[in-house]
Amino acid sequence: MTTEQETAPVASTVVDQLTTFLALIRSSAVKFDPRYILKVFRELTSIRRSIKADDLISLINSVYPPSYPTVEYLIGALTPFSNGTHVIIRNNDQSYSVSSNGNNSEMDVDTDGLAVEEDSDEVLPEIDIFIHLLVQIFLHDLGETKALHTFNRHVIKALKSYNKRTLDYIQAKVWYYVFRSSELANDLINIRVELMNALRTATLRHDTETRASVITLLLRDYILTNDINQAYNLVEKTEFPNEATNSVVARYYYYLARIQTIQLDYSSANECVITAIRKCPQTKNALGFLQSATKLQILIQLLTGEIPELSSFDDPLLAKSLRPYSTVTKAVRLGDLTIFNDSLETFGEHLKKDNNYNLVLRLRQNVIKTGIRIISLSYKRISLKDICIKLHLDSELTAEYIVAKAIKDGVVDATINHTKGYMESDEVCYVYSTTSPQEEFDRRIKFCMQLHNDSVKAMRYPMNEDRRDVDADTQAREREQELLQFLQEEDF
Incomplete structure (x- = not known):
């Protein structure tokens, strides 16, 4: 059995998985429920290293109409890394595939209608931007910084052409890879204009996830270029949405802690870095962030005059880096x-x-x-x-x-x-004749109360029919009590 025959089933499995992702994204767009998109992002992490250029090209050819304007640069970005067929030309009666050696052969094209509606050349914006995101992830994991930086120019134009609230979570990921390519290409100054425009647009549209992600990217941009005053002004003049996902909130508090540390505000920085560590996802993929946040927390404690506990250095996942x-x-x-x-x-x-x-x-x-x-x-x-x-x-x-x-x-x-x-x-x-014990006790009480409030906010209570009946009964009893009280007052 040859190598190509061995890898063929894996590629087919990857394409099927990506097709399933498109179905979930379509459901999210129809039902206005972002949980489907979040599920896609969770499952994408496990297969992103297995995605090949041929898989993405097959997906693009099965989703887009032949005359769609984005097909040309999408396939153009993947063609240098493709080993097999990379262009499909569709006619009314039959389809031909043009391979890398220039030979033509007839093949069947299976379109399941996930993205292309019947009798229409339109593609769902959510699926279009998600395929752009897949190409970004592929080029990023491959280490092709220049190709990714060039491709992101088309991505920014595609983002500006849509105006839908259901694009919120996908846009946030796309902007991350746009900034990441600029960071690797050492082009941090020019990308600020696009990030500012994206922040203004997301604020006007009330796109919570995109706004939170862009704010963190701007803070990282300012920190990497040592524009600490600009970063502080951004924090003062913008309101960060706490409804964003925990990973974005953790990054925001980490950057805020670093800014406050540089500005000698160690007490506020210590609270922010503790929040960042607490909201950090407990997965292996977040180990690098956890190491950076722990290092910053140790330095902040030392700068405030405290000595970190020795158990902080005994964690086997952090011991070597610390x-x-x-x-x-x-x-x-x-x-x-x-x-x-x-x-x-x-x-x-x-x-x-x-x-x-x-x-x-x-x-x-x-x-x-x-x-x-x-x-x-x-x-x-x-x-x-x-x-x-x-x-x-x-x-x-x-x-x-x-x-x-x-x-x-x-x-x-x-x-x-x-x-x-x-x-x-x-x-x-x-020491107990001073106010130091009282101040320490007050600080711990505030921390516990804040933790309790955050836990209550994180709870989700679905509204069902029984709940509505209970609320209706409660309101009826309240009205009855008010009526009885009114009658008693009239008797007096």
Whole structure:
């Protein structure tokens, strides 16, 4: 048995699966129910690596009429990667296939009417854009960045030609791959205009998923080009729809946490990154996002003066990628500049690849402050010269400035004797005599209440006939109670 014969059944299975997807999308368009499209996206993940160019060409030829304007560039984008027949010419009586070697042969064409209506040359917009999405996914998985970037110009024109609410979820995916090709082609500035136009259109049409997806793509664009002020203005002037899918919401909160971290708003950033991790899909495909969000959360905790729990580094799925951050955490916990500098030299390239190198550099002051705090707890009185030696600082004057800054920031409770050159620690106060426990308790209560509210919003209660009867009975009893109360008042 040859290789072609072995792979033929697989290709047929893929084409049948794609045809089933088109039927589901048609049902979604007719019934105005997006759950069919979401089911398609879930099942597409498992077969996307098995899709070949010939499968997509067969699907295009079975769906589109021969004179449809999009057929030419759809097949043109797939032809360089095709091994078999790639063009089908239809006449009134018979169909001919033109193969790559130029030979013509008669064949049967099976059209099931999923997309092409009888006596009509129109194709459902949902199916048309979904086939564009399949071509995008194929070129992206193949690593053909230039071909994908060129093909996306036609995709943008196709998106602008339709105005239907049922395209919302498909458009969101399409815009993701449009931006992804621009990112790989290093064309982040020019794509902003199209994204802004898409955001305005989606807002006017109330396309929730597309609007949420485009906002996250714009934030990523600004972050990659270091336009943090523009990203912050976008967050301030737009309202993100929380009704979007969890994967888009997770990305939005991750980008928002990164923006707030760069702007030194660590408390808000910590809440956002926790929300991003909580809403992250619990699948293997989301492992990369979970790693990035966990790394950012560790840095935010270190920047706020907290030490992450050691169990955060024990996860077998995250342990290898978190090695540099474990070393940095150890340096901050011990207040040792030597370990901190060694970790920067050893894992500097890894941190730059994660775009976290500049955030790690901010931790140098935290390392010094931690060292000063450990010294203040260990010694009642210590000279500035000894502090300089223990923290590996340049001079006693530098040590005095750093200790004074730590005292001003409330890191340590101590005083500096400039004449004799030493630091004297104050007595440790009783923590329960302050408002710190109350503030921590209030923060935890707010988090639990927010979690409860989000859980209630996520519930879905289908309205059935029994429910309507119960509501009607309740309203009748309320009217009866009002009438009795009115009669009693009249008697008085």
